[in-house]
Amino acid sequence: MIGAFISIITFLLLGLFGITWAPFAILVALLATMALTPLYGWALERLAYRPLRHSPRLAALITAIGMSIFLQNYVQLVQGARIKPLQSLVTGGIEIMQRGDFVVTLGYMQILIVVLTVVLMAAFTLLIQRTALGRAQRACEQDLKMAALVGVDVDRTIAATFVMGAALASVAGLIFLLYYGVVDFFIGFNAGIKAFTAAVLGGIGSLPGAMLGGLLIGLIEAFWSAYFSVEYKDVAAFTVLVMVLIFRPTGLLGKPDIEKV
Amino acid sequence: MAGARGGSRNDPAPDGTGALFREAGLAGLLVFGLAAALVGVRVQDGAASAIAPLAFRFDDAFTAAAAAALGRLGVALLRAGLAAPVLAGGTAVAFAVALAQVFFPAHPLLLALLFDTAMPNWLVALFAGFLALAAGWRLRHAPLAIVSETAAREAAMDRIGAEVQRWARYAGPLIFLLALALPLMPFADRRLVDVAILVVTYIMLGWGLNVVVGLAGLLDLGYVAFYAIGAYAYALLAKYVGLSFWLCLPFAGIMAAFAGLLLGFPVLRLRGDYLAIVTLGFGEMIRIILLNWYQFTGGPNGVSGVPRPSFFGLPFTESPPEGGHSFHTFVGLFWPLSISPTAKFS
Numbered sequence: 001m002i003g004a005f006i007s008i009i010t011f012l013l014l015g016l017f018g019i020t021w022a023p024f025a026i027l028v029a030l031l032a033t034m035a036l037t038p039l040y041g042w043a044l045e046r047l048a049y050r051p052l053r054h055s056p057r058l059a060a061l062i063t064a065i066g067m068s069i070f071l072q073n074y075v076q077l078v079q080g081a082r083i084k085p086l087q088s089l090v091t092g093g094i095e096i097m098q099r100g101d102f103v104v105t106l107g108y109m110q111i112l113i114v115v116l117t118v119v120l121m122a123a124f125t126l127l128i129q130r131t132a133l134g135r136a137q138r139a140c141e142q143d144l145k146m147a148a149l150v151g152v153d154v155d156r157t158i159a160a161t162f163v164m165g166a167a168l169a170s171v172a173g174l175i176f177l178l179y180y181g182v183v184d185f186f187i188g189f190n191a192g193i194k195a196f197t198a199a200v201l202g203g204i205g206s207l208p209g210a211m212l213g214g215l216l217i218g219l220i221e222a223f224w225s226a227y228f229s230v231e232y233k234d235v236a237a238f239t240v241l242v243m244v245l246i247f248r249p250t251g252l253l254g255k256p257d258i259e260k261v
Numbered sequence: 262m263a264g265a266r267g268g269s270r271n272d273p274a275p276d277g278t279g280a281l282f283r284e285a286g287l288a289g290l291l292v293f294g295l296a297a298a299l300v301g302v303r304v305q306d307g308a309a310s311a312i313a314p315l316a317f318r319f320d321d322a323f324t325a326a327a328a329a330a331l332g333r334l335g336v337a338l339l340r341a342g343l344a345a346p347v348l349a350g351g352t353a354v355a356f357a358v359a360l361a362q363v364f365f366p367a368h369p370l371l372l373a374l375l376f377d378t379a380m381p382n383w384l385v386a387l388f389a390g391f392l393a394l395a396a397g398w399r400l401r402h403a404p405l406a407i408v409s410e411t412a413a414r415e416a417a418m419d420r421i422g423a424e425v426q427r428w429a430r431y432a433g434p435l436i437f438l439l440a441l442a443l444p445l446m447p448f449a450d451r452r453l454v455d456v457a458i459l460v461v462t463y464i465m466l467g468w469g470l471n472v473v474v475g476l477a478g479l480l481d482l483g484y485v486a487f488y489a490i491g492a493y494a495y496a497l498l499a500k501y502v503g504l505s506f507w508l509c510l511p512f513a514g515i516m517a518a519f520a521g522l523l524l525g526f527p528v529l530r531l532r533g534d535y536l537a538i539v540t541l542g543f544g545e546m547i548r549i550i551l552l553n554w555y556q557f558t559g560g561p562n563g564v565s566g567v568p569r570p571s572f573f574g575l576p577f578t579e580s581p582p583e584g585g586h587s588f589h590t591f592v593g594l595f596w597p598l599s600i601s602p603t604a605k606f607s
Contacts, residue, residue, distance in 0.1 A: 002299065005298075005299060005304070006298045006299070008304055009299075009302045010298075012304060012314045012315050013315065015314065016314070016315065036295075036298050039294045039295050040295060043291060043295060057533070061480070061537070074299075075299065078299050078300050078303065079299065079303055080303070080304075080306055082306040083306075193541065193542075196538055197542065200534060200535055200538040204534050204535075231549070232549065232550070234545060235549050238542035238545060238546050239546070241539065242527055242542065242543075245527075245528075245530075245531055245539055246527045246530065249531050249532070249535060250535065251535070
């Protein structure tokens with residue numbers, strides 16, 4: 001949501017200076033939002049999560065919900081509650097197939113989204129798998145205390161993770177804004193629930209699992225909307241989630257959870 | 262900055278004023294970065310957007326940055342043991358901001374210096390006053406015995422908690438009596454009683470949540486769905502079957518309990534995040550169904566005309582039905598009209 005708002009502000013500012021050439025505008029907005037949104041991620045970690053590092057899990061979760069409500073209300077206060085429209089920057093597409101009156105087109109916008117996603121996914125996979133920071137992150141995921149003992153700066157690693165997460169989320173916000181052309185302060189709620197659902201469906205802590213979960217949620221919703229009813233697509237997605245979790249309590253690709261006593 | 266001031270507040274305070282000012286400056290820079298885009302620029306909507314798509318108020322972003330830098334400086338000074346300047350500065354800022362806000366809320370100079378809306382200004386004044394108070398406390402009680410700030414804070418919180426529990430034994434019955442007497446108070450009007458009823462409703466919700474999350478340790482994020490089920494059970498039973506409140510009361514409870522059973526069977530195998538997301542999903546499902554099944558539930562319009570509770574056929578209304586009694590005329594509850602709360606209710 002914050003990423004989308006910073007993007008729309010950047011686009012409108014560029015528009016004031018008469019710059020509407022789409023590739024340049026998108027690049028500037030991408031840089032601006034990836035520079036400014038992570039500040040929120042960092043500040044959030046510093047203010048709301050670090051003091052609770054050693055608290056029970058419930059405290060951190062409640063804090064997360066509270067911060068999300070706080071940020072939504074903050075944006076609603078400073079930017080207003082109405083939806084903000086942006087005229088589409090990228091239009092047109094490639095015609096793939098035509099039969100009779102039905103034309104199948106692939107929009108340039110869709111191509112841009114897929115390319116941007118694939119590039120970012122590759123970059124972040126490399127970052128997690130190959131760099132020192134990624135190694136530190138994986139160490140912190142497994143055991144905070146042990147990671148600290150072997151010389152990982154836990155605080156800095158977690159802060160860097162929040163910054164990276166915020167940067168990725170801001171790109172998602174930019175894409176949302178570009179694709180749908182509207183943004184309001186509440187767009188993050190649904191996306192957050194769906195992201196969490198996808199992660200749980202695939203199994204928490206598994207990157208391919210998260211991708212598979214996201215794909216499944218998207219396909220279920222699309223097919224359900226097409227064949228049954230649009231209103232109940234979320235119900236269908238959650239029902240499938242419950243069904244899967246009954247038979248595989250740790251998600252599709254998740255590791256069996258060993259209770260640590 | 263993240264690494265330098267890493268995990269603990271127990272580190273010895275950074276020495277030298279240079280470090281203090283650097284810390285304050287960094288905080289100011291950070292807040293300016295946070296506020297520059299979202300506070301400094303506002304995306305206009307509606308009719309205003311046709312004239313200019315953006316409105317600028319960078320002065321507020323600068324104000325936020327300055328407030329953050331000053332506040333951080335105060336906290337850092339306090340931590341370094343320099344309480345006297347914090348006491349002086351905090352008092353000065355608190356009084357200056359509060360006086361400016363009270364006497365010249367629309368002066369152009371103050372609009373430029375302070376925030377444009379009152380609320381954040383009051384927050385600034387409040388925080389400055391709080392810092393000054395903390396500094397004054399530090400000056401009176403020399404902080405020699407404090408080994409670690411975290412441990413001291415936790416000990417203080419424990420002490421406060423014990424104190425609250427001791428007082429609660431006496432305050433509880435007193436508050437209960439006050440709650441009973443509230444509708445009869447001369448200052449009680451419709452709004453106050455409504456808010457008080459809402460408070461009691463939330464307390465009841467909190468009790469229920471405490472059973473699930475607190476006592477059973479199951480993180481149920483969809484708990485509020487049962488609140489909806491209970492409310493809709495009463496409303497729909499009354500609307501379609503014509504049952505009265507007293508019959509619906511146990512039915513609503515039973516229905517919510519069955520919904521809990523329905524949810525509980527599949528999800529109790531799950532732990533942690535998995536349980537949380539499934540209960541969250543259950544809550545969302547109930548909400549979506551209630552909103553979209555508009556033939557039955559009325560959708561976003563809700564159910565209207567739900568009959569109010571009555572007492573053995575005596576309605577709780579102000580004016581009794583034609584030729585009958587309402588509860589208060591039957592029991593003989595009357596107040597002189599001048600202080601009658603019901604006069605203000607209507």
